[in-house]
Amino acid sequence: MSYASEVYDRVVAKNPSEPEFHQAVKEVLNTLSVVIDAHEEEYREMALLERLTEPERIIAFRVPWVDDHGKVQVNKGYRVQFNSAIGPYKGGLRFHPSVNQGILKFLGFEQIFKNSLTGLPIGGGKGGSDFDPKGKSDNEVMHFCQSFMTELCKYIGADQDVPAGDIGVGGREIGYLYGQYKRIKGLYEGVLTGKGLTWGGSLIRTQATGYGLVYILDEMLKQNNNTLAGKNVCISGSGNVAIYACEKCQQLGAKVISLSDSNGYVYDAKGIQLDIVKDIKEVRRGRIKEYVKAVPTAEYTEGRGVWNIKCDIALPCATQNELQLEDAKALVANGCKVVAEGANMPTTIEATDYLQKNNVMFMPGKAANAGGVATSALEMAQNSQRLSWTAQEVDAKLKQIMIDIYAKTADAAKRYNMENNYVAGANIAGFEKVVDAMKAQGIV
Numbered sequence: 001m002s003y004a005s006e007v008y009d010r011v012v013a014k015n016p017s018e019p020e021f022h023q024a025v026k027e028v029l030n031t032l033s034v035v036i037d038a039h040e041e042e043y044r045e046m047a048l049l050e051r052l053t054e055p056e057r058i059i060a061f062r063v064p065w066v067d068d069h070g071k072v073q074v075n076k077g078y079r080v081q082f083n084s085a086i087g088p089y090k091g092g093l094r095f096h097p098s099v100n101q102g103i104l105k106f107l108g109f110e111q112i113f114k115n116s117l118t119g120l121p122i123g124g125g126k127g128g129s130d131f132d133p134k135g136k137s138d139n140e141v142m143h144f145c146q147s148f149m150t151e152l153c154k155y156i157g158a159d160q161d162v163p164a165g166d167i168g169v170g171g172r173e174i175g176y177l178y179g180q181y182k183r184i185k186g187l188y189e190g191v192l193t194g195k196g197l198t199w200g201g202s203l204i205r206t207q208a209t210g211y212g213l214v215y216i217l218d219e220m221l222k223q224n225n226n227t228l229a230g231k232n233v234c235i236s237g238s239g240n241v242a243i244y245a246c247e248k249c250q251q252l253g254a255k256v257i258s259l260s261d262s263n264g265y266v267y268d269a270k271g272i273q274l275d276i277v278k279d280i281k282e283v284r285r286g287r288i289k290e291y292v293k294a295v296p297t298a299e300y301t302e303g304r305g306v307w308n309i310k311c312d313i314a315l316p317c318a319t320q321n322e323l324q325l326e327d328a329k330a331l332v333a334n335g336c337k338v339v340a341e342g343a344n345m346p347t348t349i350e351a352t353d354y355l356q357k358n359n360v361m362f363m364p365g366k367a368a369n370a371g372g373v374a375t376s377a378l379e380m381a382q383n384s385q386r387l388s389w390t391a392q393e394v395d396a397k398l399k400q401i402m403i404d405i406y407a408k409t410a411d412a413a414k415r416y417n418m419e420n421n422y423v424a425g426a427n428i429a430g431f432e433k434v435v436d437a438m439k440a441q442g443i444v
């Protein structure tokens with residue numbers, strides 16, 4: 001049995017009930033087999049893959065807080081500090097009722113390779129809680145965030161572990177978390193990214209994941225003698241990533257015809273009006289179905305099904321495993337030629353295989369959505385310098401980072417004779433840098 005298969009079986013046996021983690025490890029190890037086989041003896045001797053798939057540390061804690069009715073609520077809190085070979089742990093915090101240790105381990109594992117691909121000195125981590133911010137008052141969100149940080153602050157720091165946002169964690173939550181960190185530790189330091197612009201945040205961080213997704217998409221199209229202009233783009237989700245992916249697609253001349261949330265999706269044949277979406281989502285924290293009240297010519301459909309819309313390009317920007325085999329079949333049948341993942345692992349392994357076999361250009365999340373964390377690292381750099389760069393400077397750096405990620409990904413795939421297999425390319429390029437650092441640092 002190959003070393004990669006042995007390690008995968010061990011991961012499944014040692015981490016039961018963590019299917020998303022198994023899935024993320026499987027995808028990476030499968031595509032890395034060419035590299036692993038070539039170094040099998042060396043990697044086995046230092047138990048490289050066993051160490052790579054075992055988090056350095058997992059912190060799990062109780063988060064008690066009092067709701068607006070005076071009732072005590074208790075949530076679970078976590079931080080998975082997965083790998084610090086190339087820099088301090090870096091990765092978002094997710095607040096969503098589905099959060100559990102296995103989901104955060106999948107996200108932390110992906111983050112190792114994604115952060116490596118950015119070319120910046122950041123290790124992999126992820127955290128969060130099963131707290132549901134939906135329907136909570138600002139006061140409740142603040143009390144929850146303060147309790148969460150009261151425990152988390154013992155384990156993080158500007159040179160140690162730097163959390164940021166993810167699903168359910170945006171500017172409001174980062175503000176409350178930062179205030180409590182500062183109050184307890186007495187340190188005004190860059191311990192979180194995604195901060196507000198008046199207190200250490202970076203311009204363009206809000207837009208960065210969505211913009212970065214479209215920069216790498218644009219580069220991939222250019223390198224394949226194609227262009228974004230005039231294309232119909234189907235986007236899922238209507239949160240931070242979806243909104244700014246939509247904005248950049250429109251700026252580059254594409255037409256975005258859908259957005260969704262966990263209740264349903266909107267189809268606007270004339271092109272999504274983003275100012276209306278921003279008002280619903282960013283200002284009023286409402287639901288995407290409200291879009292059709294403002295735009296009666298658009299259609300709202302309850303439930304899944306956004307991938308049944310005919311499009312040229314699909315950008316899944318909501319959550320893991322939202323694009324399944326039947327969705328991939330519908331996309332291919334409708335002539336979709338390109339999928340780029342804004343979310344983390346939104347496409348199942350079966351759906352990815354189907355898309356690749358049917359010649360759909362497929363850019364995986366760890367390359368395609370790396371612009372968010374890359375700009376977080378730029379925020380860390382600005383905090384260290386005690387300077388803030390202009391929007392143009394940050395945007396230009398973000399764009400160059402995404403172009404470089406495309407080049408590294410395409411090059412790694414080519415070196416191993418898997419041209420245009422960007423899944424393999426991203427995993428290989430991300431892995432190479434981490435392995436080099438792990439080898440140099442000994443058995444730790």
Ligand code: NDP
Pocket residue numbers: 165166167168169209237238239240241242260261262263317318319320322342343344369370372373
């Ligand atoms: P937001 O919380 O801003 O938005 C999430 C969106 O996805 C909402 O529209 C939400 O709908 C939808 N969604 C969440 N869970 C589900 C679900 N189970 N089923 C259907 N729809 C769902 O999060 P982000 O936009 O920040 O994150 C979206 C994705 O991008 C995630 O996979 C995240 O890990 C990834 N990502 C985010 C980065 C960032 O910088 N923010 C960076 C890199 C990746 P609803 O409101 O109904 O819950």
Ligand code: 2IT
Pocket residue numbers: 090091092093114162163164165166193344369370372373374376
């Ligand atoms: O999945 C991700 O890369 C993020 N949620 C962003 C992490 C970060 O530290 O900015």
